[in-house]
Amino acid sequence: MNRQAQAVVLLLLGGAVVRASVTDLYLRYVKEGLRPFLIAAGLLLIVAAVMTLWYELRPAARVAVPAGSPDVAGDVPAGGPGNAGHGPAVAGSEHDGHGHGHHEPRVGWLLILPVLGLLLVAPPALGSYAAGQAGTALASQQQSDYPPLPDGDPVQVSVLDYASRALFDKGASIGGRRVMLTGFVAAGPDGQPILARMVMSCCAADGRPVKLGLTGDVPAGLANDTWIEVTGRYSDRLGRDPVNDAEIPFIEVESWRQVPTPRRQYE
Incomplete structure (x- = not known):
């Protein structure tokens, strides 16, 4: 799961919490007095998700190279100092320069389950069983x-x-x-x-x-x-x-x- 997928899951989770809080659905899970805290928590999740998406999707900043400066391809060994022979390291890539990609734990996808529970299969309140x-x-x-x-x-x-x-x-x-x-x-x-x-x-x-x-x-x-x-x-x-x-x-x-x-x- 990359950062963008994490942000989407976080956005869905925050939206589900807010939706349950502004309706009577939240009364199946918590006491009535906790509604303000649920709304605040849901909005915080939404803000965090939006900020993460903005950070990940914003255009990469260009670095101006002054005239007369050594050219990266010609004057600096490939990969930069201490990394000769391994190719250039690209900023922002998910690789460590050795061909290995960095991935977040797949267990993060389990966060989608409470979202589906709140949006699609909301369980009833506790009853006779x-x-x-x-x-x-x-x-x-x-x-x-x-x-x-x-x-x-x-x-x-x-x-x-x-x-x-x-x-x-x-x-x-x-x-x-x-x-x-x-x-x-x-x-x-x-x-x-x-x-x-x-x-x-x-x-x-x-x-x-x-x-x-x-x-x-x-x-x-x-x-x-x-x-x-x-x-x-x-x-x-x-x-x-x-x-x-x-x-x-x-x-x-x-x-x-x-x-x-x-x-x-x-x-």
Whole structure:
């Protein structure tokens, strides 16, 4: 891979990053607050690629030879001092004067793969399969000091907030309030559907599922990764996650409805 090819790959990579950053595609990989940094990184890659192409494609500068100066071909041995017998060394060539060409490592072509992934085959956000392969994120004891729920009936809370209050606060901060949660359907340890939502600290690589068991009016006949909105109340029932043996809280479902996939799929 020569310098021009490197610049083209760099230009494509920067363009793919900027394209993903100005749309909602980047939300499949990182948190929303990282958008400015992604845009800045993509623009920096584009600038670096353009500058490299300009440097490589600019016309070669001509060197003026003063009158009376020794002619290179006649007065200087071929190849210059210390290089007699090997022919003249041409500035800017990719040869070292011994017939050997200099090439960058071919592994650089692998940079084209993330470009194709972002432009052509963008993978979906983590869903039910990832939730089934990882243990619930609520596996460590936390301080059970939660503020009261906001006003409203039902009050809209995140799956993580409800699960934390139900598991570590024993539902004390929920009381008899009705709550409304949004998540996707996944298969539970007993084959019954559960409500799940992926949470991440930085990017999709550290995504972990938060799982909720469902009791009461349990949704039936829905495929995995179907997004639903559940309205219900606190349940003191607990289950066990077979992946990491952590406790899974439940919610008493009063009603539910199918909803479109939200713009922000991670919590």
